[in-house]
Amino acid sequence: xxxxxxxxxxxxxxxxxxxxxxxxxxxxxxxxxxxxxxxxxxxxxxxxxxxxxxxxxxxxxxxxxxxxxxxxxxxxxxxxxxxxxxxxxxxxxxxxxxxxxxxxxxxxxxxxxxxxxxxxxxxxxxxxxxxxxxxxxxxxxxxxxxxxxxxxxxxxxxxxxxxxxxxxxxxxxxxxxxxxxxxxxxxxxxxxxxxxxxxxxxxxxxxxxxxxxxxxxxxxxxxxxxxxxxxxxxxxxxxxxxxxxxxxxxxxxxxxxxxxxxxxxxxxxxxxxxxxxxxxxxxxxx
Amino acid sequence: xxxxxxxxxxxxxxxxxxxxxxxxxxxxxxxxxxxxxxxxxxxxxxxxxxxxxxxxxxxxxxxxxxxxxxxxxxxxxxxxxxxxxxxxxxxxxxxxxxxxxxxxxxxxxxxxxxxxxxxxxxxxxxxxxxxxxxxxxxxxxxxxxxxxxxxxxxxxxxxxxxxxxxxxxxxxxxxxxxxxxxxxxxxxxxxxxxxxxxxxxxxxxxxxxxxxxxxxxxxxxxxxxxxxxxxxxxxxxxxxxxxxxxxxxxxxxxxxxxxxxxxxxxxxxxxxxxxxxxxxxxxxxxxxxxxxxxxxxxxxxxxxxxxxxxxxxxxxxxxxxxxxxxxxxxxxxxxxxxxxxxxxxxxxxxxxxxxxxxxxxxxxxxxxxxxxxxxxxxxxxxxxxxxxxxxxxxxxxxxxxxxxxxxxxxxxxxxxxxxxxxxxxxxxxxxxxxxxxxxxxxxxxxxxxxxxxxxxxxxxxxxxxxxxxxxxxxxxxxxxxxxxxxxxxxxxxxxxxxxxxxxxxxxxxxxxxxxxxxxxxxxxxxxxxxxxxxxxxxxxxxxxxxxxxxxxxx
Numbered sequence: 001x002x003x004x005x006x007x008x009x010x011x012x013x014x015x016x017x018x019x020x021x022x023x024x025x026x027x028x029x030x031x032x033x034x035x036x037x038x039x040x041x042x043x044x045x046x047x048x049x050x051x052x053x054x055x056x057x058x059x060x061x062x063x064x065x066x067x068x069x070x071x072x073x074x075x076x077x078x079x080x081x082x083x084x085x086x087x088x089x090x091x092x093x094x095x096x097x098x099x100x101x102x103x104x105x106x107x108x109x110x111x112x113x114x115x116x117x118x119x120x121x122x123x124x125x126x127x128x129x130x131x132x133x134x135x136x137x138x139x140x141x142x143x144x145x146x147x148x149x150x151x152x153x154x155x156x157x158x159x160x161x162x163x164x165x166x167x168x169x170x171x172x173x174x175x176x177x178x179x180x181x182x183x184x185x186x187x188x189x190x191x192x193x194x195x196x197x198x199x200x201x202x203x204x205x206x207x208x209x210x211x212x213x214x215x216x217x218x219x220x221x222x223x224x225x226x227x228x229x230x231x232x233x234x235x236x237x238x239x240x241x242x243x244x245x246x247x248x249x250x251x252x253x254x255x256x257x258x259x260x261x262x263x264x265x266x267x268x269x270x271x272x273x274x275x276x277x278x279x280x281x282x283x284x285x286x
Numbered sequence: 287x288x289x290x291x292x293x294x295x296x297x298x299x300x301x302x303x304x305x306x307x308x309x310x311x312x313x314x315x316x317x318x319x320x321x322x323x324x325x326x327x328x329x330x331x332x333x334x335x336x337x338x339x340x341x342x343x344x345x346x347x348x349x350x351x352x353x354x355x356x357x358x359x360x361x362x363x364x365x366x367x368x369x370x371x372x373x374x375x376x377x378x379x380x381x382x383x384x385x386x387x388x389x390x391x392x393x394x395x396x397x398x399x400x401x402x403x404x405x406x407x408x409x410x411x412x413x414x415x416x417x418x419x420x421x422x423x424x425x426x427x428x429x430x431x432x433x434x435x436x437x438x439x440x441x442x443x444x445x446x447x448x449x450x451x452x453x454x455x456x457x458x459x460x461x462x463x464x465x466x467x468x469x470x471x472x473x474x475x476x477x478x479x480x481x482x483x484x485x486x487x488x489x490x491x492x493x494x495x496x497x498x499x500x501x502x503x504x505x506x507x508x509x510x511x512x513x514x515x516x517x518x519x520x521x522x523x524x525x526x527x528x529x530x531x532x533x534x535x536x537x538x539x540x541x542x543x544x545x546x547x548x549x550x551x552x553x554x555x556x557x558x559x560x561x562x563x564x565x566x567x568x569x570x571x572x573x574x575x576x577x578x579x580x581x582x583x584x585x586x587x588x589x590x591x592x593x594x595x596x597x598x599x600x601x602x603x604x605x606x607x608x609x610x611x612x613x614x615x616x617x618x619x620x621x622x623x624x625x626x627x628x629x630x631x632x633x634x635x636x637x638x639x640x641x642x643x644x645x646x647x648x649x650x651x652x653x654x655x656x657x658x659x660x661x662x663x664x665x666x667x668x669x670x671x672x673x674x675x676x677x678x679x680x681x682x683x684x685x686x687x688x689x690x691x692x693x694x695x696x697x698x699x700x701x702x703x704x705x706x707x708x709x710x711x712x713x714x715x716x717x718x719x720x721x722x723x724x725x726x727x728x729x730x731x732x733x734x735x736x737x738x739x740x741x742x743x744x745x746x747x748x749x750x751x752x753x754x755x756x757x758x759x760x761x762x763x764x765x766x767x768x769x770x771x772x773x774x775x776x777x778x779x780x781x782x783x784x785x786x787x788x789x790x791x792x793x794x795x796x797x798x799x800x801x802x803x804x805x806x807x808x809x810x811x812x813x814x815x816x817x818x819x820x821x822x823x824x825x826x827x828x829x830x831x832x833x834x835x836x837x838x839x840x
Contacts (some may be wrong), residue, residue, distance in 0.1 A: 002794050002799065004793055004794070004797040004798060004799035004800075004802075005799060005800055005801075006318070006797050006798070007790060007793045007797060010789075010790075010793070011790075014786060032463070038393070038768075039395075039397060039764050039767055040388070040771030040772040040775055042768070042772075043769045043772055046764055046765065047762070049398040050397060050398050050404050050761045050764060051761060053404065053408070054757060057411070059410040061412050064416070064419075065418075065419060068419040068420075082620065094446060100544025130420065130423075131422070131423060133420065137722070138719070138720040138723045139698075139721060139722065139723070140421075140721055141422045141722070142721075150719050152720060152722065152723060154722050155724070156418065156419060157415065157418065157728060157731075167722075208821075210431050248675060280805065281800070281801040281804045281805065282800075285808075
């Protein structure tokens, strides 16, 4: 087949240009650390990449939701503990007061303290966390009025489609305790009340304390569940990141090796080309 | 009896012919790098021998050769390779223009990345979840409004950028059509010049080269078939004359459109009676039909709206099977020709998909938003506003942008379907006391992964949006784009290899090899020297006869 100089030089130019193309692509991959920079590089990888990004974003958001849920539950737990302390102090006072040796004035003093403790309990009922009243059902913007708690469940999404009820309704927790304390106070102030009347309140107070503890146990159970979910989410995050990376990222060693190979191919092409296109018949004719 | 000066004439013929060949070699060397140049070659043929057969012939041994004469100066060119090259070049033009248009689309959509629509919708979802965590907080509400605006702005940006590039493609179509018509006019001019030379029996090789180069350029733009016509009244044209080119746009498989979409047609004269004597060198009146591409909105230039008709003179081209750069550009731009039932084209399809996506999303979002109640116990208003071209005009309701408390994060089943103002006083009181209700925030966040079949709004969803959700539909849009772009790129690379290979073969046949020309140069030079030496020999012989005979004894 007849071959001319221009064919040789065109060939050389085309091969060099192809080589530069390949090196440019490898350079792109090294600098971005991604196998694909546009969907046409690998459409399947691109589509999967969109899905994985979405999953990772969701997992990270659920982690944030869980810390919000933890906030709710921890604050509720703390408030209930304080409430229990208050009730136990009241119980102590009641035991004292039911001691037959106390007189009217001393009972009066106890009544005042009971009153203060009742107000403390009211303050606990109006606990705020992050601007939200946690015992007021759905009416988180307004402080609950005593004995008139709003209703409603507050739910947070802690995983795809899984919602957790994070609040404790004030109406549930404090349902009879304020009435009981009012009665106790009026009995303490009543000069005609007997010891047995007052000691009768001990049982009621025990029931109240048990009620608080039971609700605290529920909250504790939820906290455990949230902890487990948090562990699960953090391992999910690792997995999602790993899958995304396997899908899109380059293996640096492989790319660098290819780049070195391509460079040596380039040098060989340049030197061979230079040797071939230079000599011609003119050099040898006299 | 052979003439005295017979040898001189033979040697002289040798010298002039070798000289002609040397000059042609010089022409080849000078044009070694001219694009489109085909090497030329003088064809040597022996001259008429002596004596001819007949009664009165001289009785000498015969036939004696009388030297060499140059037959014709011809190009060394393979017409079949030309045809091959042009058909591959057409495909190259087609795939290149598609590949570059799709690459621009990929650049705009920019997925997967942290700034594309998918990432922005993800952030919007995040803000809705944060709203569910803290529905009474004005900061989270404002974040939802701002992120919603970002989603709208991303849609606007995509739509506007794609529209701008589409209009650039329209300009390119206009320019390409102008180029095609200009090239055809140039070919017509060359035809006329060639027609002025060929009837004299000469071969205008350089004009042929120019004309073939123009046809090569034309083949990249549109698929053409070349038909060489020699008019009947053509003087004494040599048998190797190429004739006049007739150019027709054909489909990729070579079949014609209708009666033939001829850009340039040559009318061979009929050889009847009176016309035999007419001296009309171009006889073959030529008709140049211009190519017109019309848009659905306008009359031609500049192109507006989708391409609705492609005509060459009176013949309509009703599909895009002619490939070429023009075919690729029109296919990317958007077209609805006679055979089609709806508008198609990469850019017009993508714009429509974006509109459908925006419309479906905004309609469903608005519907769910209207079912909820806001911080002041009122039912939600429309969150998004949009007009006919949803992706272009999408934006967040200005009132909501200014006041985040209007975002309807709460949901109550009793209230959901009541029209806005007829909520009873008692009910409103209870709604005002439910600032922590976040159920509607969840329902809004859920829309992005909600299946189309469960949509509550009455928006009509087009084909292709029956299964899957907003997220999966968008992923499939990107996947389709990736596949189309990848296939255009691959095809372009493959066809480039074929084009290079055919070009290689063409160069092998027609290219000038300097070494070969130098060798020829030496050959002709030696033959010239030998012929010149022959003249010296004859000269000495004649000298002997004239001055040396009849001087015996002098």
